[in-house]
Amino acid sequence: MTETETRTIHDDKQQNGAAVAETSVEDVFDDTYKMKEGPKPPRMLVWRNIILMTLLHLGALYGLVLLPSASVSTVAWTAVCYLISALGVTAGAHRLWSHRSYKASFPLRVFLALGNSMAFQNDIYEWARDHRVHHKYSETDADPHNATRGFFFSHVGWLMVRKHPDVVEKGKKLELSDLKADKVVMFQRRHYKLSVVMLCFVVPMMVPWYFWGESLVLAYFVPGLLRYAVMLNATWLVNSAAHLYGNRPYDKSINPRENPFVAFSAIGEGFHNYHHTFPFDYATSEFGVKLNITTAFIDLMCFMGLATDPKSVSKEVIMARVKRTGEGSHKSG
Template sequence: MHIQDECSDKTCEAKPKENWKPKLNWPLVLFQIYLHTTALAGLWFMIHFAQWKTIIYLVFLVSFGMFGLTAGAHRLWAHETYKAAWPVRVFLMLMQTLSCQGTIYSWVLEHRIHHKHYGTDLDPFNYKRGFLYSQLTSHCVDSHPLRPQLEKEIDMTDIQNDAVVMFQKKYYWLLMPIFSLLLVVNAPVEYWEESILVSVLMIGSLRVTILLHALWLIPSSAIVWGLDPNNRKSEETILVFLVTKSLWPQYHYVLPWDYQCGEYGTYGQGCSTGFIRVLAAMRLAWGLTTITQAGIRTGLATAATTGKPVIKCLEEARTSTLIDEALGVESKFY
């Protein structure tokens, strides 16, 4: 496991109490103001001037970009909930590049820090500071002073051994401008004579902003879709009228290796989960890690009888070949 590991005594002693106050990084603030302003302009142009082909094209790009974020960066690389053939990894890498959110390597590193220090000042998206901070402000402030030290504590060996991720990391600043900006923005202008301004604002700013907020919702989901076990009134929030509140987001932070746990408060449902299952049926994905009810009972019983940590016992009871065996999966890609 690469997350939720206990830090060493020396490292823990070196960490200060939670009194760090984030400091705004004004270049980042100005960039977010610019991005969101142009995205709103893109939304206005979409409603009043854009062709239907451009709107469909926008939905297409956002949908596939989401697969790159959820099924790719999050479940495949950050948590290793399943393994995928190299064509799938290349596809998901390109789709993640559409988000313009940096390399997969940097995203995985930050997400593993987020899991390891969840709910503390060392968490880059500390939900205890509120939804606005977790969702937006955390991307406009300077990093914690201990960030370089925290990065050294994270085991990234698996990512460093992934040729697809390292290729993107090496050539990101060539891939992203060409593939994620120039080509996708030029397509509507070239193929169905869309206005350049509409294409730049919609396919450029609006698409990137939607994907960024979708990506930022992954660490913020516990606030929106999750119930706070320590707050008796958490279920009384008006969000119950808009979204389904449950403990599944908290479940994800306990057992992050379960491929069925959705990013937005669901379990065993959603397009990303279905996408992974389809890949498994096509023998392009395998090792879909999950845990059955019997496995949970076994893990809890083991913890009760042996005194071992519950998380460790549940990890030992997890099932990594459940769907593989059911489908007879034996991938030919390596």
């Protein structure tokens, strides 16, 4: 980002009445990092994760077989669980805690932390630490899901091996004091395992059984395992597909791309060339709520007074960037 762009964004915020200092979040690409020369460290498989991921996906397949026999209420409940857990990642761990792209009140942070435990994608602190290091050292050894290592590694393979030492080395130097100071984040980290058991598995299973008499087996496999596995894969597609397939209207020098299918399944997180170019924009896109339920949700929270100070980028700054570094595929809507 040029100095003029930074200043324009800052001016925009002041015009919008947002009394926030320029973000200190370390989510901007650091081109001074150079990967170490010589042979790469050996790949160390983590068999526990490989086995658990395989079992989860087999369970999800069985959930798919059971799906036609689920009641309408159970299908609707599965969608509700998908939405709440997805928001805990998109509006919570990602746009709020990783990028600080808006401010959230205490009740909203509690809701997002509960949704985040329902999503079972590591606690908010760990998720945001890995995500900041992903933006700062994108597509290098210090990126936890470095997409230059291929689709499978960036999708799920990175969760089945020990991290590259540079991820840990660079991650330890990140500024994370904002996360440590957030009581909701640290409370969720302290009670993470119990919160996951309750919110990712027990609650999704017990509600259909208790309230409308669904069988416990179906309620475990459909709103539980199937919903969890689909949501995980929708998230992972941002790291894999949206780093490999799609247009690059904002910056052709980086891998992340605009991918409408990923945007749809990840409730607004597939506009990835825009997002890596302007990581502090609360909408992660210049097109507002289009294919972007998360932006609609944050707008609603702002309307209700539960969120404030959404940061966005002016059209002039976007268009200047499109002209300067885009590949010529920019569309106006």
